[in-house]
Each structure stands twice: as C-alpha cells, then as structure tokens.
Amino acid sequence: MNYSELTTVMRRLALEAGEKIMEIYNSDDFEVMVKSDDSPVTVADQAADALISDGLRAAFPDTALVTEEQADSHDVTAKTFLIVDPLDGTKEFIKRRGDFTVNIALVEDGVPTRGVVYAPAKGRMFYTDSVGNSVEEAGPFDLETRGETKPIKVTAPKNDSLMVVASKSHRDQATDDYIAKYDVKDMTSAGSSLKFCLVATGEADLYPRLGRTMEWDTAAGHAVLNGAGGRVVRFDDHTALAYGKEGFANPFFIAYAPGVDLKEG
Template identity: 75%
Template structure:
C-alpha cells in the first residue's frame, strides 16, 4: 500500500463527506429512519457513505471495504481492509449537538495502520501522516493539500486532578460510579469518536466506558 496516496485519499474523502453532512445538518429538516438494530440513520449517513465508498473503491479496487451503512460488507473476511463509519454519532447529529465524526481507517494484517477522524461541525481533523505520525491539522482544511499540523500527544495525567471526557448519549449510573472512584478536576461530555481524539490531544486524561460502544 502506498501510504502517501492512502492518506491523501482518505483525508480528501473525509472532507468531501463532511461537506455533505454539514449541508444536510444545516437544513431545516431531514428524514430519520431506523436500521435493523433500531439505531437511527439519516440521509447524511447514507450520502457520506456513498461519497466515501465510491472514492475508496475507485482508488483501491483490490482492497476489501467494510462500511457500517452497507450490511452486506459486514460478513466479509480479510486481514487487510478499509473500514468506514461515515457518520459516527448519529444521535448527536439528530439533536444538532455537533459532536459527530467521519471515520476512515486502513487495517493491514489485522493491525490498524492509518486513519482519519474528521469532526466537520467542529472543524477538527485528526489523521495519520504517511510516515505514521498522528497529528491534528491546525491550518485551513484544503481538500487538495495538507496544511499545518500539530503532533498528537496525550497528557501527563495528574491522578489528583484528572480531566475526564464522558459520553453524551450513553452516560449511565455505572459510568458515574466509575468516575466517582477518582479525583476529578474537570469533566466534559462529548459524542462519537471525538472522545478518543480529546484523549489523544491531551484535552482529557481518561474516557470511561463500562458498557458496549
């Protein structure tokens, strides 16, 4: 795999999908449907999936593609594949809370190698450079070129004053009980894979999750 091409394509498709998601997000109304597991899905999920899937299949036709919105892809078996969640945090999208992300990753021999997490409503782009470094893009998000970036670096946690990020949509008593075991300085709520990114940037020390994600 040409990692330079891979990163360029994944980043561009995430931005293109993000534009479409925001177009629907800013509309007066949008249709909400239910999937077979009763989780919600919107036109934004489907439109973003169409953009990303078409782009990945065109660029990497020989690589298996697994995407959340295409159930038929879930039964595929491969050690090397591309995996997509075109709109993670659909509930955040529906309630217009902004904490939703576009997620694209490349897994090689069972190990995640490169990935993109884009939060279009927040204007935040996290991804892996071709050389394997994880960064956040800090400059203008141009589809054709990567701007300035800053390396991701977790915090040096102070166990007497922890910074916690917890789920907005899946907060429960078990989570609160877990958090209560620690000395917490500040706690924020966030949705989708954005929570992991806040830990990766050092904006939070821990993300407690005691149930299924």
C-alpha cells in the same frame, strides 16, 4: 499499502463527506429513519457512505472495505481492511449538537494503524500521517492542499487529578461508578469519536466506554490515539482492543494516556 496515498485519499474523502453532511445538517429538515437494530440513520449517513465507499474502492480496489451502512456485505476473513463510519454520532447530528464525525481507518492484523477523524461542524480534523504519527490540521480546509498541521501527543497524566471524557449520549450509572474510582480533576462530555481525539491531544487523560460500540465507531479514533502515544484496552482484562472480530462488535473498553493507573471494573 501506500500510506502516503492513503493519508491523502482518506483526508480528501473525509472533507468531501463532511461537506455533503453539512449541506444536509444546515437544511430546514431531513428525514430520519430507523435501522433494524433500532438505531437512527439519515440521508446524510447514506450520502456520505456512498461517497466514501466509491472513493476508497476506486483508490484501493484490492483492499477489503467495511462500512456501517453496508454491514450485510462484509468480508470477515480479511486481515487488512478499510473501515468506515460515514457519520458517527447520528444522534448528535439529529439534535444539531455538532458532535459528529466522519471516520475512516485502516486495520492491519487486528490493529488500527491509520485513520482520520473529521468533525465538520466543529472545524476540527485529526489524522495519522504517512508514518503513523498523529496530527491535527488547522482549518479552513482545502480538498487538494493540506493546511498547517501540528503533531499531537497524549500528556503525562497526574493520577491525583485526572481529566476524564465520557459519552454525551450514552452516559449511564455504570460509567459514573467506574469513573468514581479515580481521582478526577474535571470531566467533559463529547459525542462520537471525538473522545479519542481529546485524549490524543492531551485535553483528557481517560475515556472509559461501558456500552455497545462497533468497530467502525472506534477504529479511526483508535488509530489517531495510537499515533499520539495512547492506548485502548478491553475493560474486562486490560488487553489490547483488537479488530476484525466476528460481527464487528466491541467489548467495553478504556482509552487512556499511558501512566493512568487503570482501575478494575
């Protein structure tokens, strides 16, 4: 894999998909449908998926591709694959709350090694560079020319005053009970994979997720957090969260900055 080319292509496709998503987001109305698992899907999900899939297949025809909107055609045997959630945070999109993202990632031997997370309504873009270090690019964004970037790194957490980020749409009592095990200075909520990015930039120290997610929901954010020095582990045994699982479903997990004294569930 040519990582420099991959970074360029992922960034460009994320921007193009974000532009298409925002056209629909800013329209007077858009259709909301329900998938077989009862989750919502919009024409924005479908348009972004088609755009990104076509672009990745053209650029990397020999690399397996997994996308949320084409779940029935996935190759579960590939060790290296691209994985896409074209619009993560559909519920936030429908409610016009802005906390949705475009997510594209590369997984190699179970590990997300490269990724881009673009929040078009927030004007924030995070991605791994050609050597795997994570950066945030400042807008306004141009398709062909990268703007100013700054390296992002997790902060050294203080266990007596942690910053915690949790889901905006999927918060529950079990999550609150687990967070209560920590000495929390402050909490924030965010939608979609932005939560990984807030840990990656040092705006939060800990993100526990005690709920259903799929690998396409988490791979890009996980890659960005990895590239910023962070970690993502299973909730049950604190081993590394791996990818390429049958069915692509994740267990509960914890994303955090090293130095956080993880508590048992």
